[in-house]
Amino acid sequence: MRKVISINECLKTYEGDGIPVTRAFPTPLIRENDPFLLFDHFGPIKYDPGGATGVPAHPHCGFEAITYLLEGEVEHKDSWGGQASIKTGDIQWMTTGSGLIHSELVTEKFKKSGGVMQGLQIWVNLQAKNKKVKPWYQHIKKDNIPTIKEKDGVWIKVLVGQIKDTKSLVQTYSPVSIFDIQFYKPDQISLDIPKNQIAMVYVIDGELKFFEKNKIASKGQMIYFDQSSSKINLTSISSSGSYLILAGEALNESVFRHGPFITNTEEEMKQAMLDYQNGKMGILN
Numbered sequence: 001m002r003k004v005i006s007i008n009e010c011l012k013t014y015e016g017d018g019i020p021v022t023r024a025f026p027t028p029l030i031r032e033n034d035p036f037l038l039f040d041h042f043g044p045i046k047y048d049p050g051g052a053t054g055v056p057a058h059p060h061c062g063f064e065a066i067t068y069l070l071e072g073e074v075e076h077k078d079s080w081g082g083q084a085s086i087k088t089g090d091i092q093w094m095t096t097g098s099g100l101i102h103s104e105l106v107t108e109k110f111k112k113s114g115g116v117m118q119g120l121q122i123w124v125n126l127q128a129k130n131k132k133v134k135p136w137y138q139h140i141k142k143d144n145i146p147t148i149k150e151k152d153g154v155w156i157k158v159l160v161g162q163i164k165d166t167k168s169l170v171q172t173y174s175p176v177s178i179f180d181i182q183f184y185k186p187d188q189i190s191l192d193i194p195k196n197q198i199a200m201v202y203v204i205d206g207e208l209k210f211f212e213k214n215k216i217a218s219k220g221q222m223i224y225f226d227q228s229s230s231k232i233n234l235t236s237i238s239s240s241g242s243y244l245i246l247a248g249e250a251l252n253e254s255v256f257r258h259g260p261f262i263t264n265t266e267e268e269m270k271q272a273m274l275d276y277q278n279g280k281m282g283i284l285n
Contacts, residue, residue, distance in 0.1 A: 002182065002199065002232050004210045007217045010041070018039045018055050019045055019117070024202065024222040025060075033198060033224075034250040035125045035174055037262060039064055041202070041220065043118025047106075051114060054105035057284045059276050061099035062131050062262035064124045064174055067092045068159060068244075069105040072117035072203070073110040078102035078161025089142030091159055097126065097133040099261075099272065099281035116257030120204075120244065124174045127251055128264050133173065140169050147265040153185040161247070163191075176248035180204070183243075191232045197247045199225045199232060206241020208234055 008030075011023040025032055026041040032038075054074055068091045075094055077083050079101040086092055086104075102223070106117070126133070144157040145168045158168045161177030177197075181189070183206065193199045201208070201223040208217045216237070219224050225232060234243060256263045261276075263269045275281055 002081065002193070002227070004213050004215070005226050006208070007213075007215055007226065008222050010220055010222060015040075019043060022220045024200075032255065033049055033200065033250065035176060035245060035248045036122060036200075037125050037255070037257070038121070038123035039202065039222070039246075040121045041118070041204070041250050042121065044116050045118070046116050047114045048245070049112060049114040052106040052111050052117065055103060056105070057101050057103040058260055058262045058279050059099060059101045060094075060096040061281065063096055063126050064172060065094045065096065066102075066122050066124070066160060066161070066170075066178065067119055068180070069119040072104045072105040072115060072119065075165040076102065076104055076108050077138070077284060078135070078137060079133055079139070079239045079284045080135045084137070084139035086139065087142070089145075091140050091145065091170070093138040093140075093160070093172065095126075095133065095173065096137050097131070097135045100135040100277055101284045103280055103284060112179065118200075119244065122178065122246070123262075124176055125247070125251055125253070125255065125262065126173055128253055130173045130193075131268070137224060138170055140190075150181075150189055151187070153183065154187055154189055155182045155184075156180070159216045174248065177245065179245040181234060181245060182245045183238065183241040185239060186237050188233065188235040191234065191245065192230055194249075195227055195230050198227065199224075199245070199247045199248050201234065202243055202244040202246070204242040206236055206238035206243065207235045208241070208243060211235070
């Protein structure tokens with residue numbers, strides 16, 4: 001069984017128009033967790049009618065990103081023609097590749113009515129050989145996310161990757177797995193994670209107990225595991241809980257990052273910035 005290395009508090013910060021963010025990484029202490037580059041839990045934040053805006057147009061390149069919307073509604077638009085209304089429970093997967101410009105503004109319906117907004121955003125690095133692939137966009141509605149019953153009162157949403165014979169609809173360049181394990185009673189399960197992959201668990205809601213350390217992980221904390229086994233035990237001691245599993249094989253490549261851009265070298269970063277300035281990442285109307 002994999003052992004817990006640490007249970008970490010996440011950084012509390014703010015983004016955009018004052019959206020509270022719980023950030024596991026990057027932080028002053030943790031730069032990344034190869035192949036994962038960023039993990040943010042944005043919100044929850046309650047907007048009055050007319051008060052929400054969202055994230056205006058901005059560029060990205062060199063990685064893939066998932067947004068898992070826990071509450072709210074946003075409208076995705078990008079410079080390569082991707083467009084979708086993301087609603088509560090939906091996910092979107094964006095391969096930024098050679099570069100794109102996108103916005104994530106709230107829908108007109110949400111702006112008029114107001115409400116609670118929160119979700120998870122995760123960046124996954126692209127291998128050097130895939131850094132320049134054509135950008136593309138995938139939207140999976142809540143009802144189309146493959147979900148399996150692990151046992152009575154425990155369900156697994158396969159957001160990315162595969163568990164047993166159930167495979168996500170998301171197609172990725174980066175071989176990673178992201179599952180939302182939902183408990184509706186206190187219980188324990190064991191999951192298979194290949195030994196060559198790192199593994200983390202983020203507590204969206206609820207509490208997990210780890211007996212070998214006699215410690216409890218609570219909402220907003222990230223648990224890091226070693227790679228001593230292909231098994232992970234999760235024991236939820238809450239009447240209900242939601243726990244996000246992240247697993248992936250390290251790329252072991254250099255990472256050069258500047259704001260929204262990810263490259264392997266400084267020279268590639270200079271070129272990415274030139275590409276953006278020269279309109280090669282497209283135009284968002």
